Amino acid sequence: MTTSPSSNAFIQSATIAIQDIQLQTALDRGLGDSTAKRVRSVDETTDGYALRQQGRNAKLRALDQLPETLELLEARLTAKGIGVLWAIDGEECNQHVLDIARRHDVHSIVKGKSMATEETELNHTLEAAGLEVIETDLGEFVAQLAREKPSHIVAPILHMTKEQVSDLFVEHLGIEQSYEPADLAHAARLHLRQKFIHADMGITGANFAVAETGTMAIVTNEGNGRMCSSLPRVHVVVVGIEKVIPTVDDFSTLVQMLPRAAGGTPISTYVHLMGGPATPEDPDGPNHMYVILLDNGRSHIHGTEYAEALACIRCGACLNSCPVFQNVGGHAYGATYSGPIGAVITPLFKGLHNAAPLPHASSLCGMCKSACPMDIDLPGMLLKLRRDLVKEGETDPTLTAAIKGWAVSMQSPTLYGISGTAASAATRSMAGPSGQIHHLPNMLGNWTKNRDFPAFAPKSFHQLWRERQRRES
Amino acid sequence: MSSRDKILAELRSHRHPFPDAAPRPDAYIPVTRFSAEDRVARFTAELQKRFGKVHLAADPQSAVDTVLSLLEADKRVIAWDGLPLAGLGDALAARQIDILHLRARHDERIPALEDAETIRVGITGVDAAFATTGTMALVTAKGHGRVPSLLPPVHIGLLPRERIFERLEDWFVDQGREAMHQSRSIALVTGPSSTGDIEHHTVLGAHGPGTVHVVVF
Numbered sequence: 001m002t003t004s005p006s007s008n009a010f011i012q013s014a015t016i017a018i019q020d021i022q023l024q025t026a027l028d029r030g031l032g033d034s035t036a037k038r039v040r041s042v043d044e045t046t047d048g049y050a051l052r053q054q055g056r057n058a059k060l061r062a063l064d065q066l067p068e069t070l071e072l073l074e075a076r077l078t079a080k081g082i083g084v085l086w087a088i089d090g091e092e093c094n095q096h097v098l099d100i101a102r103r104h105d106v107h108s109i110v111k112g113k114s115m116a117t118e119e120t121e122l123n124h125t126l127e128a129a130g131l132e133v134i135e136t137d138l139g140e141f142v143a144q145l146a147r148e149k150p151s152h153i154v155a156p157i158l159h160m161t162k163e164q165v166s167d168l169f170v171e172h173l174g175i176e177q178s179y180e181p182a183d184l185a186h187a188a189r190l191h192l193r194q195k196f197i198h199a200d201m202g203i204t205g206a207n208f209a210v211a212e213t214g215t216m217a218i219v220t221n222e223g224n225g226r227m228c229s230s231l232p233r234v235h236v237v238v239v240g241i242e243k244v245i246p247t248v249d250d251f252s253t254l255v256q257m258l259p260r261a262a263g264g265t266p267i268s269t270y271v272h273l274m275g276g277p278a279t280p281e282d283p284d285g286p287n288h289m290y291v292i293l294l295d296n297g298r299s300h301i302h303g304t305e306y307a308e309a310l311a312c313i314r315c316g317a318c319l320n321s322c323p324v325f326q327n328v329g330g331h332a333y334g335a336t337y338s339g340p341i342g343a344v345i346t347p348l349f350k351g352l353h354n355a356a357p358l359p360h361a362s363s364l365c366g367m368c369k370s371a372c373p374m375d376i377d378l379p380g381m382l383l384k385l386r387r388d389l390v391k392e393g394e395t396d397p398t399l400t401a402a403i404k405g406w407a408v409s410m411q412s413p414t415l416y417g418i419s420g421t422a423a424s425a426a427t428r429s430m431a432g433p434s435g436q437i438h439h440l441p442n443m444l445g446n447w448t449k450n451r452d453f454p455a456f457a458p459k460s461f462h463q464l465w466r467e468r469q470r471r472e473s
Numbered sequence: 474m475s476s477r478d479k480i481l482a483e484l485r486s487h488r489h490p491f492p493d494a495a496p497r498p499d500a501y502i503p504v505t506r507f508s509a510e511d512r513v514a515r516f517t518a519e520l521q522k523r524f525g526k527v528h529l530a531a532d533p534q535s536a537v538d539t540v541l542s543l544l545e546a547d548k549r550v551i552a553w554d555g556l557p558l559a560g561l562g563d564a565l566a567a568r569q570i571d572i573l574h575l576r577a578r579h580d581e582r583i584p585a586l587e588d589a590e591t592i593r594v595g596i597t598g599v600d601a602a603f604a605t606t607g608t609m610a611l612v613t614a615k616g617h618g619r620v621p622s623l624l625p626p627v628h629i630g631l632l633p634r635e636r637i638f639e640r641l642e643d644w645f646v647d648q649g650r651e652a653m654h655q656s657r658s659i660a661l662v663t664g665p666s667s668t669g670d671i672e673h674h675t676v677l678g679a680h681g682p683g684t685v686h687v688v689v690f
Contacts, residue, residue, distance in 0.1 A: 029672040050502050053495070060494035067484045086477040138679060139670035155670060162671050181671040185679055192680065197586045213653035223623070223666040223681030230619045230658065231586065241480065248650045249501050252642045256504040256606070263669070266505065267606045267641070269523070270681070271661035273653060282657040284575065284618030295480045303487035 006334045007346055007355035013332035014324075014361070023159055023329055030158040034320045037264025038371065045260070055257045056374045058250035059311040062211075062242075066302060069211045069244050070293065076214025080276035083290040090120030093294050097122060097203065097236055098129055100290055104234045106131065106200040110192075112218065112225040113137035114205030115153060115314060116238045116294050118336045119349075122203070134195045136224040138188050145172045151330030151338065154262050154316035159329045192224070202228030202286070206239040206274075207313065208254060209291075212247045215275050216291060219258060219268040226272045235286040237274070240294050242302075242310040254313065261315035261373040297349045306381055309344050311374045318368035318378060324361050333358060340368035340378045347385055356394045359385035398443060417462065424456035431455035503642050505605035512604040512637045513689055519607030520687060523664030524677055528688045536631070536690035537564045543629060543686055544594060549573055551589050551625060552596040554616030558631045558690065561596075575620050586624070595621035599632040599687070601648065603641045606663060609687060610644065613658040622660065628682035630662075632689045 017023055042048045062069050074084045083100075087093035093116075101109070109131055111117070123144070126133045135144040139156035143149065145168045150156030157165070162179050169175045175187045204225050206216040216237050218225040229235045245251060259268040278285040301310055319325045319339030330338035335346040335355065343358040359382050362368075368378040389395055409415040430437045436452035439445060447453055459467075474482070507515070517527040530536035537560050544550070551573045556562070565572060575589055598617070601610040609630050611622055622628045638644045641661075645653075652659055666681030677683045 026672070032673050034673070044506065045504050046502060046506050051504055054498065054502055057495040060491040061497065064489045064491040064494050067481045070481070070484075086475070086480055088476040088479055092476060136680070137670070138668045142670070155673070157670060162674075165671055181674040182676045184671055185668055185676040189678065189680060193590070196680075197590060198583060210653065213650065215653045221666070222668045222670075222679035224679070226619070226623060226660060227680055230623060233582065247497065248645050248653060249497075249642075252645045253501060253504060256641065265523075266519070267608055267661070267663050269663050269665070269667055273656075273659040273661075275653065275655075275657045275659070278657060281615050282613050283615060284613060284620060285657050293480075295476075295483075299480050299483040302484055302490060307490035 007350065007358055009334060010332055010357035010361055013334060014328040017328040017332045022161060022164070026159050026161045026164075027326065027329055029161070030155060031320060031326060034264070035371070038261060038317055038320070041260040041264040041266065042373075044266070051253065051257065052373060052375050055250075055253050056311060058245055058247075058254060059313070059374055060308075062245050062250075063302065063307060063310055065246075066241070066244070069246055070241060073209055073211040073214060073244050074293075076211065077276075077291055080214050081279075081289070082214070082276050083288070085290060085292045087292055087294045087296070089296050090122075090294075093117075093120045093238060093292055093296070094122050094125035096290075096292050097238070098125060100234065100236055101126070101129075101131060101201060104200070104288060106234060108132040108134075108195070108199045109201045109203060110134050110136050110195050110199040110228050110232065111140070112202070112204035112220070112228040113140050113156070114203065114238055115336060116205050116240050116296075117203065118150065119296055120238070120294070122238070134192065134199075136192050136196070136228060137220070138185060138222060138224075141188055141192065142168060145169075149331070149336070152316060152319055153314050153337065153339075153341075159331060196227045196231050199228075199232045201234040201236065202230075202232040203236045203238065204228050206237050206243055206291075207258060208251055209239055209244045210248060210251050211244055213275070215251075215273050217251065217255065218272045218274065219255065219270065220272070221263075221269040223270050226270050229272060229274050230285055233287045235274070235277075235289045237289075237291045238294055239291065240296070241298050242312075257373045258313050258315050261313075261317040261371070301345070301348050304348070305384065306344065306348055308376055309341070309348065309381060311376055312341050312345075313374060315373060317371040317373065321367040321371040323363060323365060323367070333361070340382070341376075344378055344381045344385065352385070352388055352392055353394055356389060359389060417460070420456070420460045420462075424458060424460065427453070427455040428458065501642065503640050505640055507605050507639045510604075512639060513634055515604040516602055516607055516637050516689075519605065520664060521607075523607055524667070525607060525664040525685045525687060528686060530688060530690040533559055533690055536688050537561050539688050540564075540596070540629060540631075541568065543627075544568075544570065547592075547594055549592050550594045550596055551575065551592045551621045553598055553618070553621060555598075556596065556631055557598040557633055558688075561631075574616070575618055586620070589620055589624050592625055594627045594629060595623075595625035595682070596629045596631065597621050599630045599636060600652070601644045602632055602637045602687075603639070603644065604637055605640050608641065608661050608663040610649065610652075611660045611662060612652045612656045614656065619658055619660070622662065623681060626678065626682055627684045627686070628662075630685070630687045632687050634689050637689075
């Protein structure tokens with residue numbers, strides 16, 4: 001596995017990303033008209049605003065009553081013969097999977113797309129134990145061949161061009177060079193089909209865990225999730241504890257909002273509702289099914305003012321609509337989750353000091369909140385995280401001193417006037433004939449690295465106002 | 474203390490984070506619009522948008538003819554027991570087309586799947602369909618397995634028109650809820666398997682059936 005740069009290297013990674021022509025090509029082609037498609041498909045609904053609140057409130061009710069909702073889910077799953085395990089962190093989660101694999105003499109594993117197991121780096125643990133693990137979502141499969149991490153919650157290889165995918169398939173699957181996505185998808189189908197049939201175990205995530213009925217729901221367009229959960233003799237679901245929702249009615253709303261937000265379609269091609277291992281009355285399915293409820297920092301977030309972030313249904317709409325993400329892609333964030341939701345939850349998961357640049361990786365334009373089907377206040381939370389950074393001393397002391405100085409001078413008309421006159425004189429002396437400064441001195445030089453700074457006007461507003469009053473009197 | 478108890482204790486140590494969350498509504502707002510339209514027409518239009526092929530048959534006999542016309546040189550199909558279309562079994566027998574019913578479990582499962590993998594067409598009933606999304610619901614039970622709609626490149630769903638609901642919510646409020654309690658697997662299927670993972674370019678037949686026919690009768 002390639003080690004990705006840390007979240008603290010965001011500025012450096014982003015600087016490289018915006019100059020990477022291959023990445024920029026992939027982002028342009030891959031993002032396409034995703035925002036327009038999402039807006040159109042929400043527009044087709046009965047009442048976009050009211051539905052958003054209906055879906056949001058379903059998630060908030062679940063979070064407000066989270067321990068009770070989880071206990072109900074556990075009881076209903078257990079009653080159906082599903083083994084329920086709890087994992088406080090990634091290590092415990094991976095150990096559970098390993099134990100299950102050993103108990104059932106598992107050698108080969110097929111995996112559906114799962115961000116939770118990206119968090120826990122499950123593949124690494126399983127491979128180290130000598131098990132074969134194959135990602136089966138097309139994008140995840142490509143990322144696995146490239147030994148890369150997914151760069152987008154929903155579209156894992158948004159960062160890759162079809163030419164790069166083709167090169168990988170020529171190398172690993174021995175196909176003839178083709179840049180046709182249909183040829184590439186077909187080659188993957190042929191290769192993975194045999195893996196599905198012969199695998200001992202399937203691992204998937206879940207998009208929703210319905211407490212009322214004890215049902216794990218997974219949405220896919222490819223159908224690989226349904227295969228991983230149907231063909232092998234053992235099926236394991238790894239799911240974050242925040243994915244639980246109370247009722248079937250909540251599910252009916254949310255399952256239609258997720259695909260509209262994610263891809264602009266009314267419903268995903270497959271919604272698979274998984275309700276337990278095979279029985280004599282219902283024999284076509286796995287012999288054993290397990291659900292691992294993963295905490296990994298979620299119960300901590302639940303007790304903070306950022307609890308709303310747990311309402312996220314991982315649709316990716318905030319990534320697609322974010323001007324920062326659109327330009328730098330997902331890997332620059334150096335974390336499992338990228339884009340605005342990643343910038344919020346990564347510091348909460350990994351600690352603010354391990355992801356200090358991320359709360360600033362936003363122009364606070366508000367597109368993420370307007371795109372979010374759960375109406376999560378992402379810009380508000382980014383601002384609060386910036387406040388936390390200052391509180392925890394994670395901010396440049398010179399900047400803090402400068403802002404304090406600015407605050408003092410803003411409160412005194414005399415100081416304000418003096419500093420204004422000084423700034424005007426200084427900047428005009430530095431500016432060329434265009435009135436623009438190309439290089440500011442010292443630490444201010446960061447501002448002019450990528451743009452010009454206009455010189456102050458010769459006369460301040462106060463001066464002009466006084467002159468006008470004199471003329472008129 | 475187990476991890477379970479630690480996690481639940483940590484969650485319980487917090488005040489309720491969203492005391493203002495709206496209570497569960499008495500009536501949920503449906504997601505999709507539906508005005509006094511014909512359910513079959515709407516179902517057809519929505520499924521066609523998702524690359525599904527819809528065949529409307531006036532009566533069961535012409536539905537049988539439609540299914541036969543979709544079979545090429547196929548000598549075997551894989552299908553559910555007790556298909557909801559009277560006369561289909563006899564018609565297949567008359568054409569000397571064998572029906573594979575997958576039963577094997579445990580040790581015989583992999584050879585059974587390899588055998589099923591050689592078959593081009595899977596035929597299933599449809600337990601319910603939703604007009605506003607063009608979706609069919611396939612509920613597993615004995616003889617109604619997952620494989621016929623999973624492995625073959627072509628899936629034919631047999632849909633009696635009275636099973637078409639206006640919306641997904643209309644089924645889940647009652648029958649679907651019961652199916653979620655009882656069944657081991659419910660697949661909501663809307664058109665052929667597809668992927669957009671390579672440059673957002675839609676390709677059909679990613680893993681599941683690349684061709685989906687629904688015969689409505």
